Amino acid sequence: MGLMGRSLGRAAVALSAAAGLALTGACGGGGAGGGNGNGGNDGDSLTVGLLLPGGGVSRFGQFDRPLIEKHLKQVCPHCPAVTFAATPDPAVQRQQLESMITRGVDVLIIAAVDPQLLRPSVQAAHRAGIPVVAYDRLAQGPISGYVTFDGAKVGKLQGEALLKAMGPKANGGQIVMMNGATTDPNADWFKQGALSVLKGKVKIGKSYDTVGWRPENAFVDMRSAIAALGAGNIDGVLAANDSLAGAVVSALNATEVRPLPPITGQDADLAAVRRIVRGDQYMTVYKPFKPAADAAVEMAVALGRGKSVDSIATGTVDNATTKKIPAVLLPSVPVTVGTIKDTLVKDGLYTIEQICPPQLRSACAKAGLTR
Template sequence: MGLGAGPPAVKRRSFTRASVAVAVAVGLVLAGACGGGGGDGDGDGDGDGSLSVGVLLPGGGASRFGQFDGPLIEKQLKRLCPDCPAPTIAATSDPAVQRQQLESMITRRVDVLVLAAVDPQLLRPSVEAAHRAGIPVVAYDRLAQGPISGYVTFDGTTVGRLQGEALLKAMGTKARGGQIVMMNGATTDPNAGWFKRGALSVLQGKVKIGKSYDTVGWRPENAFVNMTRAIAALGAGDIDGVLAANDSLAGAVVAALNAAEVRPLPPITGQDADLAGVRRIVRGDQYMTVYKPFEPAATAAAKMAVALGRGRTVGSIATGTVDSATTKNIPAVLLPSVPVTVGNIKGTLVKDGMYTIDQICTPALRSACAKAGLTR
């Protein structure tokens, strides 16, 4: 399975589990603009000339990358390099298309690339081609293979551990010996293995894992089919919890359980704090999600991109290093994540401005929102 078979080797300078406040603090530290004055990426960003930046994302539109990461990276690049043209942003969930997009940006001679790889192995030759062309690559969210110059992500082991801990808490007395289904991400995404191992570090030896699936392409339709199979194999009444790796998969799990008329729904985890997932949490269909504050990540990626595009190093930006299957000691920023349940939506997602109460609380959810304290 290549890189997707396990998490990257992480060497931290200092990283501990943290709250949203810490994530925001990280963002403030990283928010110092890049550019003139020194060779480590620090400075005010003025007077260093224009840069062309290519940004390649594994999804657009309603996905977290389309809603949050892409716009935030563009915003931060504009702040750090006011005279630079708007970045070229390309989004697709098709690895072959993303490879074409990357190669097109190499041909156009962008100065630096920010890459959230759909398939790190397939993209490796293109990353190597960018390196030969003198174009540094910042891996974003997912660790691409090849000569990467910097990496920004959320600590995947922590994400998986938070999901596993929350699931056990929600299962109550069934957390000892109960049966769960694991709906993992795609093996082509190195983060999926990272999340899975973090969850297993909490779950193994406590619950029975009745079925475990690796979801091809992170596609909800594949998760729906797999969950339908799990219900048929294990029995509708014998599933005490579902470890879903993200909110899209959680939505598919809920749909499959509803189609099988399973009542009550078992606790289900998620990740990314998608609006649909947050609404499911308010409704009671999903137990939790993992909130990953995207602005600190976008800021770090933009800062690395501007520094590298101007020929500087990113050592002072990084919080540690990681090793991929192909490259050692990649400077990395590893950011903390926060578990969100119905009781702390207002104190995390709403407080940080990710969503307003009006966005979350549709007319059908007004009663549930009032019960959850989601009022203005």
């Protein structure tokens, strides 16, 4: 398979979609995208569908969506606004994708909530001649491109930072692993990367795969770990992302664990950065979102116009159905309290004013977060 949709005409697709889906944006000039069956579109009629697992205050809503929308306008000035949908519910996302197929978008960018559940809909998009770019998470089915961060490296960065923070306890100490959802292939990628560093160094007292990446589930699991292991016997927590790290901190605070053990994270959420300044979380992994958003848009526009993405891709990956998918794998950056200014602030992700509300000003001053 690999690149597809170049010579496929638009099949007549009639898929039912639930009413009231969170779809916004325009469907683009002149009706259903690519309806001429010419295997590609000019810049004036190309319509891009964007499906994300979160909106609003989530990382996807704060950073990925606006960056994707902005770069689309730069690459394709006459393209209409993206057709957008966001939900953490895999069944709803499947309905959203089917609705976009029915609307006739020309190309899709999808960060799948549950790649396996979404697979039949990705196959339906393929039959309709709509190329799919998997974003952040490797979708299943006949996708045409993939943009993400190197998950093994993310896990290694987390594991290395945790061992450093644990100091002497890095040899033989006990940790809890709060991993992501088993439905997300990235979760196992992160986990294996972390284990490649942690195995043989520390004892893994408890390891949880957090259902749906939901913080409330991580909170319950962490409370269980504290009850089983004892509050004083947890020397570190490998939390796969910042939402889970926040739940871990809440669970530890609820049982009045002091001092808090070092805790990792990922995504550089503002709440997590403030926890790092406060000393409640040791580190996060910053994934510069702009290069990812730019690459996804460039892949989508090329595919929507029936062109190759080989010059954009840095390598290839395989999923269960498709081999040698053109892929862009991007590097990540570890962030601790001493490097916030030279990473997140320098890159314009946050200002010092955003990171440092009045109650954190003394801690920010100590961390060098001053103008």
